[in-house]
Amino acid sequence: MSKFASKSLLVGLIFILTACGETASISGTPTDSNTTKQPETVSKDIIIGYVGPLTGDAASLGKDEQSAMEMFLATKNSMLNGRKLEVRYEDGICNGQNAVSAINKLVTSDKVQVVLGGLCSGETLAMAPTANQNKVVLFSSGSSSPAIKDAGDYVFRNWPSDEVAAKQTIEDIKENYLSETAPTSFAIISENSDFAQGFKKDALKFAKEMGILVAVDETFNPGTTDFKTILGKVKSSDAKALIVNAQTPAGDGLIVKQAAELGIKLPTYASNAVNGTEFFEQGKSATEEVMFYDVALDEERPIVKSFMDEAKAKSINNLTYSATKYDAINIVYNAIVAVGNDGEKIKQYLYNMPLFEGVAGTYKFDSDGEVNIALVKKVVKDGKFVIAK
Structure with missing residues (x-):
């Protein structure tokens, strides 16, 4: 501009x-x-x-x-x-x-x-x-x-900007969870909103630059409450980490809760949208160990x-x-x-x-x-x- x-x-x-x-x-x-x-x-x-x-x-x-x-x-x-x-x-x-x-x-x-x-x-x-x-x-x-x-x-x-948080998230995934000897990948589940799509776009850009594959890239519409079908794709993939990328804390909470119910035990990241009490209200114990980047x-x-x-x-x-x-x-x-x-x-x-x-x-x-x-x-x-x- x-x-x-x-x-x-x-x-x-x-x-x-x-x-x-x-x-x-x-x-x-x-x-x-x-x-x-x-x-x-x-x-x-x-x-x-x-x-x-x-x-x-x-x-x-x-x-x-x-x-x-x-x-x-x-x-x-x-x-x-x-x-x-x-x-x-x-x-x-x-x-x-x-x-x-x-x-x-x-x-x-x-x-x-x-x-x-x-x-x-x-x-x-x-x-x-x-x-x-x-x-x-x-x-x-x-x-x-x-x-x-x-x-x-x-x-x-x-x-x-999300560009900063997305880059640090991908760098962290690469450093801590991906193999240096073979191509490996992560999964990302994103809401169809300006915020979530912006974060996803930057995450995928940095993943490509770092040579990281994307095992699952799924988008859901605002108001979605059942993520089991999408999460089933994550469970059957070779993803080594999961990024939940909803517009609101409640949306992220629902995703991590249903992921736990399906037995998905991947290291899980979120955007800063996770940062609200609704995340814990919806996600309950499944929120433990979820990571994200926030203002210091x-x-x-x-x-x-x-x-x-x-x-x-x-x-x-x-x-x-x-x-x-x-x-x-x-x-x-x-x-x-x-x-x-x-x-x-x-x-x-x-x-x-x-x-x-x-x-x-x-x-x-x-x-x-x-x-x-x-x-x-x-x-x-x-x-x-x-x-x-």
């Missing part, structure tokens, strides 16, 4: 006007800015939008994102000259059709200049044309489809420890998606303090903002609205996601 990347005289001003003044214990800040410009005082609160799965098979993730944003607003919402930042929440249900209805309402009725979302890639990709047409910033903290990189000048994300939160950093302590106190289950969402609303808040509530100006701010030190890492956007955030391998142990050793 032709992402906005021009350098103007505004860049210098942005570096000066970015900081948010008072320091909160877990609020990330631009690392090279120490002064604040206050916007003009007006009576009306500033409204931004949110679109994500508040119901459905990924609802736990959307609700954790909502809790993270409310946590931020409760501790740092005082730099707007008497105005407050308010978030209007709309349910995208992890699908494009609902997401489009949601963003249309936010843009036409609420007149928002920023929409935080979607969480699911299908939500974000479906909303991108509306955001670009109306010059509204669309900022995702969980969508990982590689196609988002080309979704338009007003689309940003602070979550790594360095608990040695004080900002991370403070965030995690408060998030756990508020019963937030998914700390990675909530951390990137916390960073996202923090960045948007900094932008509004610096340049006001205007989509065009906020877009320019994001492309040119100074290095941001947040919970999920220290980063800034490139010319495609992407960031570089490290991933870490996680595994399920005793019903919890832990960093693999």
Whole structure:
């Protein structure tokens, strides 16, 4: 995509006007800015939008994102000259059709200049044309489809592309489970959705580059609940590892449960979609030892420890998606303090903002609205996601 990347005289001003003044214990800040410009005082609160799965098979993730944003607003919402930042929440249900209805309402009725979302890639990709047409910033903290990189000048994300996770997954399979002396293979079962197909495309690309064969490559439609036929093909194949690749945690849970019921005992990987309580609710004991790559939160950093302590106190289950969402609303808040509530100006701010030190890492956007955030391998142990050793 032709992402906005021009350098103007505004860049210098942005570096000066970015900081948010008072320091909160877990609020990330631009690392090279120490002064604040206050916007003009007006009576009306500033409204931004949110679109994500508040119901459905990924609802736990959307609700954790909502809790993270409310946590931020409760501790740092005082730099707007008497105005407050308010978030209007709309349910995208992890699908494009609902997401489009949601963003249309936010843009036409609420007149928002920023929409935080979607969480699911299908939500974000479906909303991108509306955001670009109306010059509204669309900022995702969980969508990982590689196609988002080309979704338009007003689309940003602070979550790594599936390309990164897919490569690390295939490398891990090759290193740990495949023979070096004979051609061997893995199986992949993918949902027919933007997110899952993006992950699959990259996984197959890297497998080919590494000389790894694919024993089974099956696709299923959204809403599928019976995977026994597909899994039967996996069981009868010579696959040495299995990748489950659904759109939601619930879908991945169903697959691993039914795989266990068929007696399949392959090392099992998933995409980051697995990262929700619905995975354990559906998969039960079959979730043990499932592996995936997730955003790394360095608990040695004080900002991370403070965030995690408060998030756990508020019963937030998914700390990675909530951390990137916390960073996202923090960045948007900094932008509004610096340049006001205007989509065009906020877009320019994001492309040119100074290095941001947040919970999920220290980063800034490139010319495609992407960031570089490290991933870490996680595994399920005793019903919890832990960093693999």
